[in-house]
Amino acid sequence: MLAAMPPESPKRPQPGEGHIRKRPSGRVRDRGDACPGALKLHRADDGALARLRLPTGVLTERQIRVLADAADRLGDGRLSLTSRGNLELRGLGEGCGLGLAELLREAGLLPASEAHERIRNMVVSPLAGPGVQAAARELDALLCARAWTTGLSGRFLFAVDDGRGDVAALGADVTLLAAEDDGFLLAAAGRVYRIAGPDAPAAALAAARAFLSAAETAGTGAWRIAELPRAGREMDVTGQLARAGVAAAPAPVPPTRSCAPPPPGLLAGGFVSVLARLGRVTSDQLRALLPAPEIRVTPWRGFVLPGLAGEAARSRLMELAAAGYVTEVHSPWAGVSACTGRPGCAKSLADVRADARPVGGGLPVHWSGCERRCGHPRGDWVDMVATGEGAYRQTVHTRAGGSEVMFHVKHDQKDPGLAPDVSRETVPGPRTRPTSPQQR
Ligand code: SF4
Known part of the structure; x- marks a missing residue:
């Protein structure tokens, strides 16, 4: 649960760590971090991006309404949930930073x-x-x-x-x-x-x-x-x-x-738990969480509503399923996540959100448009990294050994799985084992 002192021996770089290797100057970082914020917007390929920190993860009903309205008025009408339990507004227009800051400040979402x-x-x-x-x-x-x-x-x-x-x-x-x-x-x-x-x-x-x-x-x-x-x-x-x-x-x-993490469904203690499919919701889906005195955003790209039990909880869960949330623990979409990919991220080699599908074989699966693997899960997980248009390298990160396998994504409505990519090399690896695309 808590990490013991890590070993000092050299280890193979883990996903997302490649960019922190020590430079010849001896520095591990040669600049300040460029993380986007709610006031420091990031210019992405699909417009500006604002990342709103939610330190306790708790939002009020009014804050939910403000965020949904901000997504409609200033952004692309959607919000993304991050692996740290933050929210992102994307597709923001030029020059809307001041207006957004004003809205967030009035809603009590910014520090003094x-x-x-x-x-x-x-x-x-x-x-x-x-x-x-x-x-x-x-x-x-x-x-x-x-x-x-x-x-x-x-x-x-x-x-x-x-x-x-x-x-x-x-x-x-x-x-x-x-x-x-x-x-x-x-x-x-x-x-x-x-x-x-x-x-x-x-x-x-x-x-x-x-x-x-x-x-x-x-x-x-x-x-x-x-x-x-x-x-x-x-x-x-x-x-x-x-x-x-x-x-x-x-x-x-x-x-x-x-x-x-809390699974989707009805949980002991009077909680209703849902997941946002691929970590993104429309403004209407956000409003569908209401009424609720309190809404908690989770680092697993979901929401938890406390204080609901019995018939009221069951009926809220059904409403949220109808709104498009993942509400069942056995849903194939529970545990599937994806980075922004194309067209929002210039680094992406593919439209990963269109390609993403449940292929984790029971493990969380994360689809990434490049080797940075933004927002990947921790622990045991299946790593799908784009190597080109529709082509992915699948690696299973567990303590067991195995190999990496190349696949093509099939955009076939009757058979929307993966096809082994025989034109590419299958790479043996010491820390991974392959899964079959049939393991869903
Ligand atoms: S993993 Fe790569 S493609 Fe995906 S959002 Fe991060 S930088 Fe962009």
């Missing part, structure tokens, strides 16, 4: 200081109770109240886990994991501390400060703890906790436990 807008990166267990949610809100408030936190990159990630281990498994830089005694475990750079509940947000902030201090000393431009020399072993987390006045006792790394 613009400089903090992109550093509120946090994932929170979607089924968390009030105590864990309060800790996440307080951590966000602390982040936005300190000037030094603007030195964090837009990639630095906090996780606040309610103890079940779902968001603790998402590879955050700093993790708070609720413990049974109302306290938390703080995990950062391979070290774990036991912290009293009221001190947990300050403890997470202290760990972030320890990272910034270590990053400054290293001078390599690291954006995340894993990019520090020796994966952050030199970070003085203990010292920063003491300077922050936080009592912290070193603790053992807790055992790994099952950390499945």
Whole structure:
């Protein structure tokens, strides 16, 4: 659940890591991060893109309406959900940045200081109770109240886990994991501390400060703890906790436990859970979540509605199925995700959203238009990377061995699967095993 200190031995680069290899200058990053934000729009091939951080993942009914209206009036009428539980508006027109900022500010979706807008990166267990949610809100408030936190990159990630281990498994830089005694475990750079509940947000902030201090000393431009020399072993987390006045006792790394995300359907505790097909919703689909006093966005590209039970919950689930959401755990589309691909991303070799289909054989499957594999899942997953128009390399990322296989996507309504690409080489690989396109 929480990562132990990673090994120092060289390892094969994992998907998405290729671009952080050390440069001849010794730096791992030679520029500040260019992550888009709600105020710093990114120019994409399908118009401007705004990424809105949702630090606690919770939206009100009014905020849902504002976002749906903004997508209709300013964008392409849709919103994308990211693997960090953020929302993106795409296809924004030239010069709409000020108008969008005004809408978001009035809806309470932006921090008081613009400089903090992109550093509120946090994932929170979607089924968390009030105590864990309060800790996440307080951590966000602390982040936005300190000037030094603007030195964090837009990639630095906090996780606040309610103890079940779902968001603790998402590879955050700093993790708070609720413990049974109302306290938390703080995990950062391979070290774990036991912290009293009221001190947990300050403890997470202290760990972030320890990272910034270590990053400054290293001078390599690291954006995340894993990019520090020796994966952050030199970070003085203990010292920063003491300077922050936080009592912290070193603790053992807790055992790994099952950390499945909330499945679609009706969940114990009065939750309705749905997934957005390929992580994108129309503005009408967003409005279909209402009425609801609270809507939680998940890092698995879905929504959770709390406070629903019995017949009311069943009927909401049916309405959301009719609106186009994935509402059943056995749906072939549960666990299928795709990057933006063409035409939105200039780097893409294919229209991956049109090509994407369920071929995971029970594992999450992610379709990518290039080797960056934006938004790919963690853990065991099937990796479909475009190598050309309609051609993909399939790799299964598990602890078992195997090989990579090349496929063509068939755009045949009667048989919309994959065809082995005999014109391309099948590559043996030590960390992968092939799946058959029939495994759906
Ligand atoms: S994986 Fe490549 S093609 Fe897909 S969105 Fe990222 S950069 Fe673009």
